[in-house]
Amino acid sequence: MPQSLPELAPIETLFDPTSKAYSENPGPQCLAIAERGPLVWYAPWQAWIMTQMPDIMDCWKREYLSSDFYDWEFAPPRPTEENWNNFEKALVGHSLLADQGHHRLVRRITAPAFSRNVVENIQRRLEPHVKKLFDEIGQPESFDYIEEVARHIPFISITAMIGVPEKYWPAMKRVTMTFTETWNPTISEERRLRAQDDSNKAIDILQEVIAERRKDPVDGDFLSTLLKIEAENEKFNEWDIITLILALIGAGADTTLVAQQWSVYTLLKNPDQIPLALESADAFSNAFSEIMRWSGNSKMGFARYAPADMALLGQEVKKGQMVLMMPHLKDHNPEYYDNPEKLDVRRVFEPDVLFGYGPRFCIGAALAKRQLYLTLSELFKRFPKLSLAEEPEKSLEDHNSVVFKTLKLNTNCN
Numbered sequence: 001m002p003q004s005l006p007e008l009a010p011i012e013t014l015f016d017p018t019s020k021a022y023s024e025n026p027g028p029q030c031l032a033i034a035e036r037g038p039l040v041w042y043a044p045w046q047a048w049i050m051t052q053m054p055d056i057m058d059c060w061k062r063e064y065l066s067s068d069f070y071d072w073e074f075a076p077p078r079p080t081e082e083n084w085n086n087f088e089k090a091l092v093g094h095s096l097l098a099d100q101g102h103h104r105l106v107r108r109i110t111a112p113a114f115s116r117n118v119v120e121n122i123q124r125r126l127e128p129h130v131k132k133l134f135d136e137i138g139q140p141e142s143f144d145y146i147e148e149v150a151r152h153i154p155f156i157s158i159t160a161m162i163g164v165p166e167k168y169w170p171a172m173k174r175v176t177m178t179f180t181e182t183w184n185p186t187i188s189e190e191r192r193l194r195a196q197d198d199s200n201k202a203i204d205i206l207q208e209v210i211a212e213r214r215k216d217p218v219d220g221d222f223l224s225t226l227l228k229i230e231a232e233n234e235k236f237n238e239w240d241i242i243t244l245i246l247a248l249i250g251a252g253a254d255t256t257l258v259a260q261q262w263s264v265y266t267l268l269k270n271p272d273q274i275p276l277a278l279e280s281a282d283a284f285s286n287a288f289s290e291i292m293r294w295s296g297n298s299k300m301g302f303a304r305y306a307p308a309d310m311a312l313l314g315q316e317v318k319k320g321q322m323v324l325m326m327p328h329l330k331d332h333n334p335e336y337y338d339n340p341e342k343l344d345v346r347r348v349f350e351p352d353v354l355f356g357y358g359p360r361f362c363i364g365a366a367l368a369k370r371q372l373y374l375t376l377s378e379l380f381k382r383f384p385k386l387s388l389a390e391e392p393e394k395s396l397e398d399h400n401s402v403v404f405k406t407l408k409l410n411t412n413c414n
């Protein structure tokens with residue numbers, strides 16, 4: 001008689017990134033879902049989860065799935081052009097996310113704005129603001145790193161990058177905090193519209209700053225470089241610049257906040273690695289990938305949408321369904337990494353996919369690593385005897401990442 005296969009437990013009983021157990025130790029849950037197969041239906045999110053690295057890299061590279069939020073089966077209707085407000089004009093009309101052809105063009109022609117030279121100029125602008133932040137903290141016995149440092153960094157970086165004059169700072173600060181709410185399907189319509197309103201105000205400011213910079217260009221400056229690109233390329237206009245800056249705010253604010261807190265926590269848990277990680281900007285670049293691997297803070301992965309009904313990795317995927325690529329599932333898998341529980345900032349990553357891969361590789365990667373290196377170097381220079389004041393409590397609130405409620409540090413300097 002043929003033996004029947006044992007029934008598998010529903011995957012949501014083994015894998016739940018919103019659970020406390022996941023926030024404490026995600027490794028076993030990540031292994032459990034990856035063992036289920038290359039593409040697993042996850043009912044709580046009504047989405048497919050892509051679990052294996054070769055498939056994820058292929059999907060990143062060939063872009064056979066859509067990155068356009070409005071292709072999602074549960075997205076609100078795509079707003080029609082005659083009703084667009086400025087926010088929609090930037091994010092629906094000229095979306096960096098939607099049209100693959102235009103996206104590739106924008107990435108190709110804007111590459112000079114992210115060149116080493118421009119990134120170094122941005123870092124030079126950033127440095128005095130970071131030092132001022134630490135001057136304001138002074139020499140306390142203890143402080144909360146998230147409250148006093150980490151949450152200010154995304155705003156400081158964006159304003160330093162674009163060169164926004166101080167009179168516009170309060171309005172710009174709001175948008176860096178609310179931007180990702182503009183398309184978050186899990187929050188109320190009212191809150192989403194309020195966030196869109198913050199973005200509309202930021203767009204007005206960006207238009208003014210752009211007008212000022214047109215009159216008064218600064219050589220080697222990020223915005224002036226983009227304006228030069230605009231003058232030389234018919235298919236790249238002021239709305240592309242605004243879209244790009246909003247995308248930088250959207251993709252660069254929350255990620256930076258998470259990166260800041262986990263970098264400090266991870267290094268303080270592994271103090272022998274601090275001098276190795278901060279030896280140089282290049283050493284830190286590798287160390288950061290290891291910090292993010294070791295800390296296991298990702299919950300969601302990267303969303304794509306099926307453009308049509310399709311057979312994919314042994315499953316029938318319906319048009320509009322979400323596919324979440326989860327490269328972090330491998331991060332504590334001993335088949336991928338020797339001794340995965342050990343933090344080794346000199347570990348070799350081949351390939352290193354922390355910042356993605358292929359046409360949508362993170363635009364801000366160099367900037368993000370420089371900004372972190374700068375802040376952490378300043379932190380450990382000012383407080384060489386720094387330690388964790390307590391084991392920080394994790395928050396389950398954040399949609400994308402495991403984060404801390406607070407991160408209290410003892411300076412041990414008095």
Ligand code: HEM
Nearest residue numbers: 247248251252255256259302354355356360362363364368
């Ligand atoms: C701090 C840590 C950061 C990490 C780990 C990170 C990681 C990533 C990843 C994995 C992607 C690809 C997403 C996908 O395929 O769907 C991405 C895209 C992107 N990132 Fe980052 N990022 C970080 C910081 C930043 C910063 C600071 C900026 C801006 C200054 C930024 C701007 C962008 C943009 C605009 C995209 C979209 C690129 C495109 O679609 O062509 N990121 N990032």
